[in-house]
Amino acid sequence: MLFDTSKANIEELHNDLFTEKQVSVSVLRLDKIHPVVSGNKLFKLHYFLEEAINSKLKTILTFGGAYSNHLSATAYACKLLQLKSIGIVRGEKPEQLSHTLQQCLQDGMQLQFISRQQFAQKDDPVFINNLKAAYGECMIIPEGGYHPLGAKGAALIMDLVKDNNYTHICTATGTATTLAGILMEAKAAQTVVSFPVLKGIADNKNSIKQLTGKEGEFENLLVLNNYHFGGYAKKTNLLIQFMNQCWQQYQLPLDFVYTAKMLFGTIDAVKNDTFTKGSKILCLHTGGLQGNKSLPLNSLLF
Numbered sequence: 001m002l003f004d005t006s007k008a009n010i011e012e013l014h015n016d017l018f019t020e021k022q023v024s025v026s027v028l029r030l031d032k033i034h035p036v037v038s039g040n041k042l043f044k045l046h047y048f049l050e051e052a053i054n055s056k057l058k059t060i061l062t063f064g065g066a067y068s069n070h071l072s073a074t075a076y077a078c079k080l081l082q083l084k085s086i087g088i089v090r091g092e093k094p095e096q097l098s099h100t101l102q103q104c105l106q107d108g109m110q111l112q113f114i115s116r117q118q119f120a121q122k123d124d125p126v127f128i129n130n131l132k133a134a135y136g137e138c139m140i141i142p143e144g145g146y147h148p149l150g151a152k153g154a155a156l157i158m159d160l161v162k163d164n165n166y167t168h169i170c171t172a173t174g175t176a177t178t179l180a181g182i183l184m185e186a187k188a189a190q191t192v193v194s195f196p197v198l199k200g201i202a203d204n205k206n207s208i209k210q211l212t213g214k215e216g217e218f219e220n221l222l223v224l225n226n227y228h229f230g231g232y233a234k235k236t237n238l239l240i241q242f243m244n245q246c247w248q249q250y251q252l253p254l255d256f257v258y259t260a261k262m263l264f265g266t267i268d269a270v271k272n273d274t275f276t277k278g279s280k281i282l283c284l285h286t287g288g289l290q291g292n293k294s295l296p297l298n299s300l301l302f
């Protein structure tokens, strides 16, 4: 790895429900890698950064919204590796920059705001060529690291699981890049459980095919679609209460966009016997805690 991941550990959660159902639930704490920039995003960047360094490209250019964990991870990674970073941000420049974008600026990222219409064309070859003309030769990383290289990097997450005797691996799903990486590394006997955080994603099969290059389907994939809480970055009081409860009970900080929904779903699935007796469940804490700064003050106990 290009980064120090030694602070990431696995913690088991204990409660009466898990005892009663005879399952174990543990969390891989990728959020501990760095206080602000943490989680799956650094892994998804790994091979892009390595290629940039090897090919002597000194600049990384990528895309995201005003609260993007991906932009903040890219800015931080580039700072550490002494690469120049450019963030193309969706939407007009607001009067007050989000805390995420302020952090990006502090980490030396150059920001360019473009309209939502323009942003929608960001994968168009003409648009990409214009960017290259404007910024010079650079390594362009798709939004969210959505690319086979991103999935390959996400697969490195499993290197941190030394005794991999889990029956299930649970992860929150946005672009499905992380999911694809975990599926590539998971053992045939392990079920990978995906919790989509977007509403109405019927299936990720096409994305997974593109990201992994595998033609057939992964038979060990289980998608639990009912835990998006209204859609991307939507939240309810119940979700916020759940986050506070996890903090009080397990000293586990969760983010409201991804990991809270995943863990809520995991516990609910234990309740309704989706996991059979004896299941050994590993939940990936994919980080993203910086996003909680967009919540109203005093919503959270941590």
Ligand SMILES: *Cc1c(COP(=O)(O)O)cnc(C)c1O
Binding pocket: 039, 040, 041, 069, 070, 144, 172, 173, 174, 175, 176, 177, 178, 179, 255, 258, 259, 286, 287, 288, 289
């Ligand atoms: C981006 C993100 C995810 C989703 O990852 P994908 O690879 O886009 O599916 C999950 N958790 C956190 C905290 C994230 O920031």
